[in-house]
Amino acid sequence: MTVDADALARVLATVDLRVGFARRVPISSGELLPMMPDAMTLVYVAEGGVAGHPPLQAGCRLDVDRSSQEVSVDAGAPRDLLVSGDAFLTRGGSPFALEADGDTTLIVLDIELADAASPLLALLPDLVTVTGFDALEPAAATLAAGMGLVDPTQFPLRRTDPVICKLMATTVFLSVIRAWAENGCAPAGWLRTSSDPFLDRVIDAIHDEPGRDWTVERLASVGAMSRSTFAERFRSAIGRSPAEYVTEVRVDQAKRMLDAGRSVSDISRALGYASDEGFSRAFRRRTGMTPSSWRLAHRTPVSA
Template sequence: MTFDPAALEEVLSSLVVRTGPARRSTLGAGGLHPVVPGHVTLVYVVEGEISVDPRDTLACDLDVEAGTVSRLDGSRTLLAGDAILSAGHGPSVLHSESGARIVTVEMDLDWPRAALPLPSLVLVGGFAALEPAAAALAAELGPCLDGQDGVRLGDSVICRTMVTAVLLAVIRAWAHSTCAPHGWPRRAQDPFLERVVAAVMDEPGHEWTVDALASMGAMSRTIFAERFRSAFGQSPASFVTEVRMARAKTMLSAGHSVSETSRELGYSSDEGFSRAFRRHTGTAPSLWRTHQRDEIAS
């Protein structure tokens, strides 16, 4: 086992999922279906077969029935009951030789990239056997009109709950495999950086200056900043902000006020927290909280 189960459960329980439209699509023989970048996309094969070629992207291929895990270097055909999770790093195209029915759902995940370093594609062969309940939910997403592709907006509680259940099942399947980075979800493979990441995630409201983080990592400020960016692809300050904003969304969704959230996350004023939240999400925390309440009430 290459990961900490407690840390995995912490990540999964803290994910905030915002769903877009759930679509049930029918591909004819030779049909193509694009998977656009920019969003995490879940694809579930209801009937038929589809193929995907990851080309130059990092793809992890899980074969549940065979019990094998490998990096995918060429084209792969998926059958009914299989699933694909695209992290949205780049475009990909699904192809069906004989035809297929698929369900796709686009979503946004609120969690720091350093805590959830998914590969570009995760393919799960035999997903229905691995997670029968989640597969049954996936097959019912996006009800369609007779003979047409259907769209159901992903703003209802039921749809969001189903999508979240399926998404977490795919992530859990990936995490239990050897495709997951060693030590995931704290992937730095550097005990000093892991110590820093764990501390920020445990106490996002602490006054985390770069000097304080570097001291915790037993490095100079310059060396720490370089090693952190190399490991996680972002600056320490950006990571702290992402952790705080993810925690803020969790707290606001749970009913905490803007002031409570601001104080918990270490901001000196509600105005400062609101400015940071708007920069991160494009909307004020009070409006974001209201929108979440409206979704729950709908």
């Protein structure tokens, strides 16, 4: 399956991690490492190999020719053993554990999204496996391999910065999803927020013009529905009201605009708010922070 690059970028741009804590976990041959139940976890195999309990055979296998960089997909191939350079993501919906095949080192990232209603949660399967992640996303794999708590006795000058850790975890997390989706493992229709083409038309319109004055009547007309029918179908399919969804899209766009250095006044006007105060209230209700505070917390540190 070919994934719409713009649609994929739009979904990934909505992701904001609240937690991105990484652990470097060595496990001996035959040792079991349980995954946390009801928690999203990303694992990168730095050395050795692991098998899943239950087996990892379900899912999509990417075979990467490292010399030609060609990728082939075998959706039904039994591949329970993951080896150095492979990665996988579990949403923690059921009990799961890893068994080491020889002495193994894993980078384990505990993932928590800042927005519990993120569209990504509804789109992801329970298990995302990317074989050959180091060949598909070499920069992100190198970053993953260097993550994890550092022994302070060996590196006394090294300090753990939570902002930097979150940025690193976000990069690896998004790279795993992108590699999985762009190389043919995402199921057909994966990026559609709903199975209703009329609602999809409305959703696309909101994302294309987040600053437009989107009343329920105007959105209903885009979807060729009556106001009452549209409001009911939208909430049933998306899980929130049209107004809540518009605010969600606007705030996600505002984050990108803040990252780009645009002023609060410029952003509030571009996104259709009558005042800076109205924009700031909407942003704070959704993120728990003012726009200025969010910009400061997410500012990328500059190396000396």
